[in-house]
Amino acid sequence: MSDTTAAPTASTSPTPVTLLGLGAMGTALARTWLAAGHPLTVWNRSPGRGAELAREGARVAATAAEAVAASPLVITCLLDDASVRAALADADLTGKDLVDLTTSTPAESRDRAAWANERGARFLDGGIMAIPPMIGVPEAGGYVFYSGSREVFDAHREVLAVPAATKYVGEEFGLAALYDVALLSAMNAMFAGARHAAALVADAGIDQEAFGALVADWLTAMAPATAAYAGGPVPEDPTSAAVAESGDATLLRTAQEQGVDTALLIASAGSMDGM
Known part of the structure; x- marks a missing residue:
């Protein structure tokens, strides 16, 4: 069961934070902690990215090891798991709380946890x-999933909730x-479907912008039904299996007529089965 925390009010004693990684996401995260008054030390493999944050009050460390030494709470937001390992290779992690916001696989996250624990x-x-x-805009609806040490989460939940719920x-x-x-996989499949729809009408001489709005409205209307695929309530649908099968065939024939690749449709054919 998830435990959701919204952004807190300002802390009376802001926790020092170290952030490794100043890409677009890392920079956005950094600005929220600076705005909330947290002493922030940053490091990035390309050193020039820290200059603007330095003007906003961040301390820019020359090395990742130096940045890690500056704070009890160390947050990584890097390209991939290998980048995290490389950045922390020479750092002393003894007594640190390490929060990794780098996109990774479940197995990589478990390996990283064991690696961090072995290093204290x-x-x-x-x-x-x-x-x-x-990031930093509560009404935008962004949030961050966390898993692992409940003790670490509880100790830093107010700091972690500054950028997003x-x-x-x-x-x-x-x-x-x-x-x-x-x-993210569900999102990618949705985007792939939207690209397929755009390809179908690309040469039809229609208003592309208006069609894009129709796609967005249609997907929004259908969105509640997606919960059924993950164990949520199954929507009422009087469509018979025969009608659904015929509909899938029509989608395939239309793609073929329009000269659009059918791989996506073949992969998703019969997707309503078992709901």
């Missing part, structure tokens, strides 16, 4: 369900990554 750190994994413009999903270290990748 407590570990918490995170999966960010937001894009950079949503938090959802604690369990002590198994790979759960946040699993939730994250599962939802």
Whole structure:
């Protein structure tokens, strides 16, 4: 069961934070902690990215090891799991609380937790369900999944909730990554469907912008039904199996007529079965 925490009010004693990684997401995260008054030390493999944050009050460390030494709470937001391992290779993690917000697989998250524990750190994994413009904007609806040490989550939940709401999903270290990748997979499939729809009408001489709005409205209307695939309530649908099968065949024939690749439709044919 998840434990959701919204952004807190300002803390009377802001926790020092170290952040490794200043890409678009890392920079957005950094600005929220600075705005909330947290002493922030940052490091990035490309050193120039810290200059603007330095003007906003961040301390820019010359090395990742130096950045780690500056704070009890160390947060990584890097390209991939290998980047995290490389960045922390020379750092002393003894007594640190390490929160990894880098997108990873569940197995990588479990391995990273064991690796961190062996080096004297407590570990918490995170999966960010937001894009950079949503960070620090509560009404945007972004949040971060967390899994692993409940003790670490409880100790830092107010700090972690500054950039976006938090959802604690369990002590198994790979759960946040699993939730994250599962939802991203659903999103990618949705985007693929939208691209397929656009390809079907590309040469039809229609208003592309207006069609895009129709696609967005249709997907929004259908969105509640997607819960059924993950154990949610099954919507009432009087469509018979024969009608659904005929509909799938029509989708395939139309794609063929329009010269659009049918791989996506073949993969999703019969997707309503078993709901």
